[in-house]
Amino acid sequence: MSIRKIIHVDMDAFYASVEQRDDPQLRGKPVVVAWRGNRSVVCAASYEARRFGVHSAMAAVRAERLCPEAIFVPPDFSRYRAASQMVREIFQQHTDLIEPLSLDEAYLDVTENKSGLPTATRVAKTIREQIREELRLTASAGVAPNKFLAKIASDWRKPDGLFVIQPQDVDTFLPPLPVGRIPGVGKVTEARLKQLGIQTVGDLQLLELATECVSMNLPEASITARSCRTGRRSPSRPRTHSSATCP
Numbered sequence: 001m002s003i004r005k006i007i008h009v010d011m012d013a014f015y016a017s018v019e020q021r022d023d024p025q026l027r028g029k030p031v032v033v034a035w036r037g038n039r040s041v042v043c044a045a046s047y048e049a050r051r052f053g054v055h056s057a058m059a060a061v062r063a064e065r066l067c068p069e070a071i072f073v074p075p076d077f078s079r080y081r082a083a084s085q086m087v088r089e090i091f092q093q094h095t096d097l098i099e100p101l102s103l104d105e106a107y108l109d110v111t112e113n114k115s116g117l118p119t120a121t122r123v124a125k126t127i128r129e130q131i132r133e134e135l136r137l138t139a140s141a142g143v144a145p146n147k148f149l150a151k152i153a154s155d156w157r158k159p160d161g162l163f164v165i166q167p168q169d170v171d172t173f174l175p176p177l178p179v180g181r182i183p184g185v186g187k188v189t190e191a192r193l194k195q196l197g198i199q200t201v202g203d204l205q206l207l208e209l210a211t212e213c214v215s216m217n218l219p220e221a222s223i224t225a226r227s228c229r230t231g232r233r234s235p236s237r238p239r240t241h242s243s244a245t246c247p
């Protein structure tokens with residue numbers, strides 16, 4: 001089976017960027033997209049607002065306290081949907097295999113692309129340029145051999161960045177990666193894993209190996225488990241079980 005080429009595209013501060021694009025008065029200013037009110041939450045925050053610690057899903061009243069000079073804009077989803085549709089049309093010029101995650105994020109499988117560009121990296125570059133020039137918005141993109149890594153990659157140089165993980169670099173990229181970078185691992189899980197001595201993906205890989213050794217009753221179990229706790233690699237030894245590598 002050939003190696004897949006996946007791009008994860010993530011629009012930067014999407015709703016806030018659409019507001020800043022459409023109203024020049026908002027450019028360069030801390031913009032918070034949210035309804036006002038005690039029970040309201042932030043839908044999006046411009047990067048200027050994020051500098052004050054404001055982020056999406058935060059209570060709007062808290063955002064107001066953190067950044068009193070923020071300009072609050074009520075969300076207008078019809079405009080965000082229209083912008084999202086135009087982003088989609090750009091994607092469709094390059095591939096039919098599109099998996100949207102939300103209005104501002106999607107995975108594209110460009111193992112074979114429609115535009116005839118030689119590499120996935122070139123496709124990602126072109127898409128970012130098109131979004132900038134045609135829609136006057138910015139997007140970050142990650143290119144990798146699978147969705148999991150592409151999503152990590154798009155976050156790597158955010159905002160307005162591109163990061164590529166080549167298939168041959170996966171084995172060196174993953175082990176030192178902090179677990180907090182794994183999509184879906186939030187602050188709580190990260191703290192809990194840290195308590196167990198698990199700080200990196202490499203530690204998780206060792207844990208998986210240890211679990212496997214325990215289940216197979218192999219003597220390596222205790223030493224591997226110990227190095228998991230101390231966060232140190234076990235002495236290098238050949239990994240004979242293909243399932244022992246992750247993911």
Ligand SMILES: [Mg+2]
Nearest residue numbers: 010011013104
């Ligand atoms: Mg986004």
